[in-house]
Amino acid sequence: MLKEIYLESYRHRDNSCFFVNFFIDCLQAMVVTTLYPNKKYDDIYENYNEREPFPDTKYETNKEYKTYGFYRFLEDEERNENNPFHDAFKKMQAHMRFINTKSAHTNELGQQKQFELETIKFEPKYKSENKPGKGKHIIYLLAANTHYASFYNDISEEVNETGATVHTFSHPGTAASQGKVKEYNDLLNASISMVYNLINNQKIAPEDIILQGYCFSSSIAYDTKRFFKKNHNINFQVILNSGFTSFTDAIYDEISNYFCFFPDLIKKLINSILQITGWFICIGKSINGCNDYFKGITPFEMNLIHENDKTITNSCLSKVIENNIETLDSNQDIYFLNKNNRLSILPKYIENSDDETIPEQKKEKISDKKFNSHFTKLYKLGVNGKNTYASLINKFLLLDKKVSNTRNSISSKRHYKSLR
Secondary structure (H helix, E strand, O other), X not given: XXXXXXXXXXXXXXXXXXXXXXXXXXXXXXXXXXXXXXXXXXXXXXXXXXXXXXXXXXXXXXXXHHHHHHHHHHHHXXXXXXXXXXXXXXXXXEXXXXXXXXXXXEOOOOOEEEEEEEEEEEEEOOOOOOOOOOOOEEEEEOOOOOOHHHHHHHHHHHHHHHOOEEEEEXXXXXXXXOOOOOOHHHHHHHHHHHHHHHHHHOOOOHHHEEEEEEOXXXXXXXXXXXXXXXXXXXXXXXXXXXXXXXXXXXXXXXXXXXXXXXXXXXXXXXXHHHHHHOOOOEOOOOOOOOOOOOOOOOOOEEEEEEOOOXXXXXXXXXXXXXXXXXXXXXXXXXXXXXXXXXXXXXXXXXXXXXXXXXXXXXXXXXXXXXXXXXXXXXXXXXXXXXXXXXXHHHHHHHHHHHOHHHOOOOOOHHHHHHXX
């Protein structure tokens, strides 16, 4: 059993005056409102709580309301063939549970606040011995300002194709999760608590746990990996979908579409704001003495790139891979997984972009020059006619088995070559 450690807030309010704290609070609120607004998503399950045969059911807490509605929702989706997620839940089963986590912030006694996190476990309805992911547990870290209900079809395809069990959760302050996101460490603590729960409570072996992040949450996945490597000497595999080198670079990508003057000055300003608000994130560069950064050249790291991604451009992690892969032989599996992994829309989904987001996004034709594939789910993307899970993710899971006995020793190209 691992001793549970959680990150604390980067701020010590006692050391600053009221006006400084107020100014930082305002900047922090601006960042949080953009990325992780406190939404309850009550509209997702409210219809299921009002139907027969329990129209007069009283809910004492938001937790009871969401739990009851969730299982009624599952029943209805499985029963009604016309429902949007009927096919998804034909292939997987889902369970809701609540786990304890801690805020990065302290209470009046100086103790970190503890609260409950709403988590969902998805597992194959019909288990197969031949799937590469059998026995694996993937923690799916969702993009900013999203809810797991947007990903049912995507998760169903991952569960079905790989045979793995997928775990996800509602961000603090959203849906039935308690707490509140104020800074990046609050999100990291939620991810860290998921790992502790799997290892300590569900007795899952660390080598069977994989962290998968999408967009902003790629950084959460990688920093969770860093945390456990530093504090427990555990080296997790990570799958980074549309990850960025640093949050500063990603924001500048957006700004540069409208304003491209004084780039160095703008980057410094962005950097300063992110640092004082607790949102400075960097996974793809060696910066501030951090040597444990993404290289994309080991069996523990996989980066997925969307063709025609107009959100993550110059800040894409592929730039890092190109800089680190100079001497790696082109016939090696790890080269293939990290170099030839640009995902394009599969032909059968060519008509529309993903329309499963909450709130609904405008449908766009793939042929439209303005189409941005960044928001397209992995099951609609792939290589050589196969979706991402059937092709690249399964190869990644098989690669892990080749090096399972040396998980904590592989850290460079030289070490990996010696295994072959």
